[in-house]
Amino acid sequence: MTPAQQANPVNVAKHDTANRALESAGNFLTTLDGALSTAESSTVQYSLQKKPKDMWNFIIGTQFQYNKHIMFRLETGFLGTRTQVLGGVQYRFGL
Numbered sequence: 001m002t003p004a005q006q007a008n009p010v011n012v013a014k015h016d017t018a019n020r021a022l023e024s025a026g027n028f029l030t031t032l033d034g035a036l037s038t039a040e041s042s043t044v045q046y047s048l049q050k051k052p053k054d055m056w057n058f059i060i061g062t063q064f065q066y067n068k069h070i071m072f073r074l075e076t077g078f079l080g081t082r083t084q085v086l087g088g089v090q091y092r093f094g095l
Contacts, residue, residue: 053080053081053082054079054080054081054082056079056080057077057078057079057080057082058077058078058079059075059076059077060075060076060077061073061074061075061076061086062074062075068092069091069092069093069094070089070090070091070092071089071090071092072087072088072089072090073086073087073088073089073090074086074087074088075087
């Protein structure tokens, strides 16, 4: 938002309300966490290897516009150990 939009009283009120709601939710979760954990810590230990198994993935896809409101999309990727399929339908409202 621009500084003028941020200074708008309506947006200031929305921002303050959202912050109060987030603070209340955080306090509730902190209280709940303290009540549920006895002598244990509430942390989770994990590790993550971000390196991809394969450097390359071949992707092909298509999209088809049925009329001015409906469009279909299909995409598939394959090569090596990865295989994925992505599909979608898009609807445009007549605004």
